[in-house]
Amino acid sequence: MAAFSIKVNGKTHQVDVDSDTPVLWVLRDHLKLVGTKFGCGIASCGACTIHADGNAIRSCSLPVSAVKDMELTTIEGLSKDGDHPVQEAWLEHDVPQCGYCQAGQIMNAAAFLEKNSNPSDEEISQAMNGNICRCGTYIRINQAIKTAASKMS
Numbered sequence: 001m002a003a004f005s006i007k008v009n010g011k012t013h014q015v016d017v018d019s020d021t022p023v024l025w026v027l028r029d030h031l032k033l034v035g036t037k038f039g040c041g042i043a044s045c046g047a048c049t050i051h052a053d054g055n056a057i058r059s060c061s062l063p064v065s066a067v068k069d070m071e072l073t074t075i076e077g078l079s080k081d082g083d084h085p086v087q088e089a090w091l092e093h094d095v096p097q098c099g100y101c102q103a104g105q106i107m108n109a110a111a112f113l114e115k116n117s118n119p120s121d122e123e124i125s126q127a128m129n130g131n132i133c134r135c136g137t138y139i140r141i142n143q144a145i146k147t148a149a150s151k152m153s
């Protein structure tokens with residue numbers, strides 16, 4: 001065990017964990033930020049997506065020792081009142097079904113749109129390709145991303 005200092009959603013936290021502990025479990029078990037979900041644990045499904053310095057990353061595959069001074073953002077910190085354009089578009093299109101994958105989808109979409117606020121259908125497909133939804137909400141996800149893009153551009 002070792003003490004690590006990590007910055008999440010604008011706050012600095014001290015956690016006493018093994019150095020190879022994935023950030024996903026630090027968030028969920030130590031900081032009680034349970035919006036970030038476990039799906040596969042091997043960076044293959046996107047359920048655990050968060051932002052590190054604004055980039056979408058898979059928190060199941062990032063050891064806490066690698067975080068250092070990165071600024072992490074989880075779904076809980078994406079906006080103050082759930083009013084990020086992507087979250088609003090998700091509501092407008094009633095995207096979720098079971099909901100399990102959706103925090104990861106939203107975090108991935110939000111990071112993508114920060115870099116490309118006027119994406120083509122193909123660019124959206126490429127960007128969202130690694131985020132799996134077992135309920136098959138992909139059509140609504142794509143529609144919501146277009147709506148969010150129109151608000152963000």
Ligand code: FES
Pocket residue numbers: 037038039040041042043044045046047048049058059060061
């Ligand atoms: S749980 Fe991290 S990518 Fe699946």
Ligand code: FES
Pocket residue numbers: 096097098099100101102132133134135136137
């Ligand atoms: S909404 Fe159920 S897994 Fe995506």
